[in-house]
Amino acid sequence: MKITPIIGLEVHVELKTKSKMFCGCNAEHFHVGPNTHTCPVCLGLPGALPVPNITACQWCIKLGLALGCTPNKTSFFERKNYFYPDLAKGYQLTQLEKPFVVNGKITVDGQEIRINRAHMEEDTGKSVHISENGEDLTLIDYNRCGVPLVEIVSEPDITSPQMAKNYLLKLQQIIRYLGISDADIEKGSMRCEPTVNLKIEEDGKEFFTPLAEIKNVASLTGVLNAIQFEIDRQTEEFTKTHQEKSKTNKTTRGWDAVKNQTFLQREKEGSSDYRYFPEPDIPHITFTDDQIAEIKKSIPELPDEKVARYKKDFGLNDYDANLIAQDITFAASFDKAVGQKPDPKMAKFAANLFIGSLKTQLNETQEEINIEKINPEFFQNLFDSVSKSEISVTVAKQVIIESYQTGKDPVEIAKDKGLIQVSDSGEIEKIAQKIISENPKAVADYKKNPMSIGFLIGQLMKASGGSANPSLAKEILEKLLKKI
Amino acid sequence: MDFTKLTINQLRQGLIDKKFTATDIVQFFLERIKTIDPQIKAFITITDKLALKQAKNIDERIKNGEPLGELAGSVMAVKDIFLTKDIETTASSQVLKGYIPKYSSTVYQKLIDQDAICIGKTNTDPFAFGGSTENSGFFTTKNPYDLTRIPGGSSGGSAAALAAGFCTFALGTDTGGSIRLPASLCGVSGLKPTYGLNSRYGITAMASSFDCPGVFGNFIEDIATLTNITAGQDLHDATSSTNPIPDYQSLLDKVDLKGLKIGLPKEYFTDDINPEVKDSVMAAAKEFEKRGAKLINVSLPNTNLGIAVYYILVPSEISANMARYDGIRFGQSLPDAPDIISYYMATRGKFMEPEVKRRIMIGTYALSSGYYDAYYTKAAKVRTLIKKEFTDVLSQVDVILAPVSSTTAWKIGEKVNDPLKMYLVDAYTVCINVAGVPSIALPCGFDSQNLPIGFQLIGNFFEESKILSIAHQYQQIADFHLQKPKI
Numbered sequence: 001m002k003i004t005p006i007i008g009l010e011v012h013v014e015l016k017t018k019s020k021m022f023c024g025c026n027a028e029h030f031h032v033g034p035n036t037h038t039c040p041v042c043l044g045l046p047g048a049l050p051v052p053n054i055t056a057c058q059w060c061i062k063l064g065l066a067l068g069c070t071p072n073k074t075s076f077f078e079r080k081n082y083f084y085p086d087l088a089k090g091y092q093l094t095q096l097e098k099p100f101v102v103n104g105k106i107t108v109d110g111q112e113i114r115i116n117r118a119h120m121e122e123d124t125g126k127s128v129h130i131s132e133n134g135e136d137l138t139l140i141d142y143n144r145c146g147v148p149l150v151e152i153v154s155e156p157d158i159t160s161p162q163m164a165k166n167y168l169l170k171l172q173q174i175i176r177y178l179g180i181s182d183a184d185i186e187k188g189s190m191r192c193e194p195t196v197n198l199k200i201e202e203d204g205k206e207f208f209t210p211l212a213e214i215k216n217v218a219s220l221t222g223v224l225n226a227i228q229f230e231i232d233r234q235t236e237e238f239t240k241t242h243q244e245k246s247k248t249n250k251t252t253r254g255w256d257a258v259k260n261q262t263f264l265q266r267e268k269e270g271s272s273d274y275r276y277f278p279e280p281d282i283p284h285i286t287f288t289d290d291q292i293a294e295i296k297k298s299i300p301e302l303p304d305e306k307v308a309r310y311k312k313d314f315g316l317n318d319y320d321a322n323l324i325a326q327d328i329t330f331a332a333s334f335d336k337a338v339g340q341k342p343d344p345k346m347a348k349f350a351a352n353l354f355i356g357s358l359k360t361q362l363n364e365t366q367e368e369i370n371i372e373k374i375n376p377e378f379f380q381n382l383f384d385s386v387s388k389s390e391i392s393v394t395v396a397k398q399v400i401i402e403s404y405q406t407g408k409d410p411v412e413i414a415k416d417k418g419l420i421q422v423s424d425s426g427e428i429e430k431i432a433q434k435i436i437s438e439n440p441k442a443v444a445d446y447k448k449n450p451m452s453i454g455f456l457i458g459q460l461m462k463a464s465g466g467s468a469n470p471s472l473a474k475e476i477l478e479k480l481l482k483k484i
Numbered sequence: 485m486d487f488t489k490l491t492i493n494q495l496r497q498g499l500i501d502k503k504f505t506a507t508d509i510v511q512f513f514l515e516r517i518k519t520i521d522p523q524i525k526a527f528i529t530i531t532d533k534l535a536l537k538q539a540k541n542i543d544e545r546i547k548n549g550e551p552l553g554e555l556a557g558s559v560m561a562v563k564d565i566f567l568t569k570d571i572e573t574t575a576s577s578q579v580l581k582g583y584i585p586k587y588s589s590t591v592y593q594k595l596i597d598q599d600a601i602c603i604g605k606t607n608t609d610p611f612a613f614g615g616s617t618e619n620s621g622f623f624t625t626k627n628p629y630d631l632t633r634i635p636g637g638s639s640g641g642s643a644a645a646l647a648a649g650f651c652t653f654a655l656g657t658d659t660g661g662s663i664r665l666p667a668s669l670c671g672v673s674g675l676k677p678t679y680g681l682n683s684r685y686g687i688t689a690m691a692s693s694f695d696c697p698g699v700f701g702n703f704i705e706d707i708a709t710l711t712n713i714t715a716g717q718d719l720h721d722a723t724s725s726t727n728p729i730p731d732y733q734s735l736l737d738k739v740d741l742k743g744l745k746i747g748l749p750k751e752y753f754t755d756d757i758n759p760e761v762k763d764s765v766m767a768a769a770k771e772f773e774k775r776g777a778k779l780i781n782v783s784l785p786n787t788n789l790g791i792a793v794y795y796i797l798v799p800s801e802i803s804a805n806m807a808r809y810d811g812i813r814f815g816q817s818l819p820d821a822p823d824i825i826s827y828y829m830a831t832r833g834k835f836m837e838p839e840v841k842r843r844i845m846i847g848t849y850a851l852s853s854g855y856y857d858a859y860y861t862k863a864a865k866v867r868t869l870i871k872k873e874f875t876d877v878l879s880q881v882d883v884i885l886a887p888v889s890s891t892t893a894w895k896i897g898e899k900v901n902d903p904l905k906m907y908l909v910d911a912y913t914v915c916i917n918v919a920g921v922p923s924i925a926l927p928c929g930f931d932s933q934n935l936p937i938g939f940q941l942i943g944n945f946f947e948e949s950k951i952l953s954i955a956h957q958y959q960q961i962a963d964f965h966l967q968k969p970k971i
Contacts, residue, residue: 090807275851280693
C-alpha cells in the first residue's frame with residue numbers, strides 16, 4: 001500500500017491597511033476597547049452601504065502578482081449568505097466568480113505549488129464567551145468586523161506536512177516583503193485551513209479518501225501536527241472501511257491543539273448553500289493595464305530573485321543566501337551595506353559579517369535589525385583593511401558589532417583597541433622567539449607531531465593581543481622551529 | 485392662509501417678506517394633521533416638537549437677518565424607511581419597531597441642511613414591500629379621495645400626506661413603482677430619478693440595484709428645486725452617480741414642445757387598461773400634440789417580462805438585505821431562546837410581516853444552488869435586454885409617455901389576499917426600475933368616481949431635466965395638480 005497525501009491550503013491574510021475594507025473605521029483591532037472601531041457600515045445597521053477600500057484591492061492584486069497570478073481586469077464582489085451573530089449583515093462580502101487575481105504559482109523546496117486564486121473579502125467580528133454570575137454569556141466585539149482579508153487558495157499540490165509548513169513560510173515571507181500584512185499566525189493575522197485527503201495505491205488500483213477540511217489551526221506546529229494526524233487518521237479509516245471520496249462526503253474537522261487531534265465538526269460540506277450572488281451595492285471594479293503596471297512596479301525584489309542574485313553575483317552558497325534573504329529588512333540592510341554594484345569579494349565578506357556576526361548578535365538580544373545603523377562606508381573600510389591584512393577576519397567580526405551599536409568606524413575601533421594586525425615579520429619574530437623559549441614542552445610536542453603547531457600559534461596570537469597576521473605567524477614559527 | 489397652495493419658493497419668499505412665520509406654517513400643518521390624519525393614517529410618527537423647534541430656529545434667524553436654507557418654510561413628510569437620527573424609524577415593520585437611529589440618511593440630511601422642516605414619518609408597506617400600504621406592520625393608510633380605498637404604495641403614507649395637505653412635499657422610494665403609483669392614485673406628482681442620482685445611504689434597503697429615493701410634490705417646480713438639493717455623488721454610496729448635477733429649476737422651460745417626439749409604447753395602451761384611465765392619459769398626450777409635439781407609436785416588446793424579472797431579482801436582493809434584522813442589535817426580539825438559531829427563528833418569525841417572509845422565501849429559493857442559473861442568472865440577462873430596449877426607443881424619441889397604473893385606487897382588501905394580483909399593480913412601472921431610467925408621474929384627470937388618474941414621462945439615463953421640463957409645461961396647461969380632495 002502506497003500512500004500519497006494530497007494537501008491544499010486556504011490561507012487568510014489580514015491586510016494592515018489604515019481603514020477597514022468597506023468603511024472608514026480604523027482597522028486596528030488588537031488591544032482596542034471592544035466595539036470602539038465601529039460605524040453603521042461595519043455594525044450592519046439598517047441603511048448602511050459598503051464602499052470598497054481601493055488600497056486593499058490594490059494590495060490584493062500586488063500580492064497576486066508577487067505569486068505569479070494574472071489579474072482579472074474586471075472584478076466584483078459577491079454576498080455569501082449565512083447567519084452568525086458576529087457577521088453583522090448576515091452575509092459576508094467576498095469574491096467567487098471574478099476574484100482580483102488567478103492562476104499563480106510559487107516554488108517551495110524545489111517543487112512548484114499552483115495558486116488557484118487570491119481574492120478579497122472582509123473579516124467577521126469576534127464572539128467572546130464569558131461566564132458572569134453563573135450565567136454563560138456571549139459578547140460580540142465588532143472591531144474586527146470588516147477588516148480586509150485576502151484569501152489565497154492553493155491547488156492540492158502539497159504532498160507532506162513539512163511542505164505545507166514551508167509553503168506557509170514562503171507565503172509569509174513574500175507577504176512581509178510586500179509590507180501588506182504582519183502575516184503573524186499566532187496573532188491571527190495569517191490563518192490557515194488545510195484540506196487533506198490521500199491517494200492510496202493498492203494491488204495496482206488507486207483510491208482517494210474523503211476530503212477533510214481542518215479549521216482552527218492557530219500555529220505552524222499546529223499545521224504540521226494537524227495534517228500529520230489527518231494523514232494517519234485517514235489511513236487507518238481507509239484500512240477499516242475502504243471508503244472513497246464522493247461529491248457529498250467532504251467533512252469539516254476542528255483541530256484540538258491540546259489533545260493534538262482533529263475532531264468532526266460538520267458532515268456533508270456539499271449541503272451548505274451560501275447562495276452567492278453579485279453584491280449590488282458595489283459597482284464592478286476595473287483596473288487598467290497602466291494601473292496594473294503601476295502596482296507591479298511597486299513590488300520590491302522578491303526573496304527568490306534575491307537569493308538567485310546573491311548566489312550568482314556574489315557566489316554565496318544557497319544556505320547563506322537564504323539566510324540573508326529570509327527577512328526583508330535584514331536583506332535590505334545587507335544590500336545597503338554592500339552598495340549598488342559591489343565587488344563580489346566585498347559582498348561575500350559583508351555576507352560573512354551579516355551572518356556570522358550581526359545576525360548572531362541580534363538573535364541573542366532578540367532585536368530586529370535597524371537599517372538606519374548600517375553604513376556602507378564602514379563595510380568598505382573594513383573590507384579594505386582585511387584585504388590589506390591590517391585587520392583579521394576575527395577582529396572584523398568583533399568590531400562590526402561595536403560599530404553597529406555605536407555608529408563608529410570599525411577600522412577606528414580596531415585601531416583604538418590595538419587590534420590592527422601586525423604584518424611586520426620582525427615584530428612577529430620577536431614574539432615568536434619569546435613564545436618558543438617559554439614553551440619547551442610544546443616545542444618538544446611539535447618535534448614529534450608538526451600538527452600541534454596550533455597551540456604555539458594560539459599563544460603567539462594571544463601575546464600579540466590578536467593583532468598578529470595568523471598566516472605570517474605560522475610561517476615564522478615554522479621557520480624558527482626548524483632551526484631548533 | 486392656506487399653506488398647502490404655496491410652492492417651496494413662495495413659502496420661502498413669504499418668510500423673507502415677513503408675511504408669515506415658519507411657526508405659523510408648522511402650526512397650520514400640525515392642526516390639519518391633528519384633525520384629519522386620524523381618518524387618513526398617513527403618519528407613524530408625528531415629529532411635532534422637532535418641527536416647532538426647527539420653525540422657531542428659522543424664525544430667529546429671519547429676525548436676526550441670518551442666512552436661510554433653500555427650503556426654509558417647507559414642511560416635509562418622510563417615508564419611515566429613511567433613517568432619521570434620534571427619531572424612531574420603523575420601516576413600518578414590527579421587526580424594527582423601537583429603533584432609534586444613530587445617523588441620518590443622506591437625502592434626508594441634505595434637505596434638513598437646507599432648512600426643510602420634518603413633520604413626521606409616514607406609513608409604508610414594511611420595508612417598502614408592497615403596492616398599497618396594506619402590508620404595513622401597523623395599519624393601512626387611506627386614500628384622501630376615498631377613505632375606503634388604498635393610497636397605493638409602497639410610499640402610500642407620503643403620497644396621502646401630501647394629497648391631504650399635511651406637508652409641502654414628501655419623501656419616498658421607488659423600487660418598482662413605489663413613488664409613481666401612490667402619486668398617481670393620490671393625485672400628486674412624484675419623481676423616480678435615474679438609479680444612482682439620489683444616494684441610498686441611510687435608507688433601509690429593499691433591492692439595492694433598484695432602490696431610488698425621490699420626492700413627491702404638488703408642483704413640478706418644487707420637485708426640480710428638491711432634486712437640485714438631493715442629487716449628487718455620496719461618498720457613502722458607491723453606486724451614487726458622479727455626473728455633474730444640472731440646475732433643474734432653471735431648465736424647467738428649456739424643452740421646446742414643438743417638434744418634441746413623444747413615444748407611446750403600445751404595450752402600455754392595451755385593453756387591460758381601464759378605459760377612463762386610457763382616455764385621460766391619451767388626453768394628456770393630445771395636449772402636447774396640440775402644442776406641436778409628435779406622438780409616435782413605439783414598442784417595448786419585453787414589457788410583459790418585467791414583472792417576472794422584477795420578482796426574481798428583487799426578492800433575491802431582499803433575502804440578503806433582510807438578514808441583518810435578527811433582533812440582536814436593533815428592533816424587537818424574543819430574548820428567551822435555547823440557542824442562537826431558535827432565537828433568530830422566533831424573532832423573525834414573530835415580528836416579520838407575511839409579505840416580508842414571502843419575499844425572503846422567494847429570494848432564498850431563487851438563489852439556491854441548482855436554481856440560481858435558471859432564475860437569477862436568466863433574470864439578470866433579461867434585465868439587460870429590457871434596459872437596451874429602453875435606450876433603443878429613447879434614441880428614437882425624446883421621451884416616453886405612459887399610464888402609471890391600469891386602474892384608479894382600488895378598495896382596501898380587494899387585492900391584499902392575492903399576492904399575484906398585488907404584484908401586477910406595478911406592471912406599468914417596474915420595467916422603468918428594471919432599466920434604471922428616470923420617470924416622473926403627474927396627475928392628468930379624474931375618473932367618474934372622482935379618483936385621480938396620473939401618467940408618467942420616462943426619459944433616458946440622467947435626463948431628469950428633460951422630463952421635469954415637459955411635466956412642468958404640462959402643469960402650465962392643465963390644472964389637475966391644483967385640485968385637492970374634499971376632506
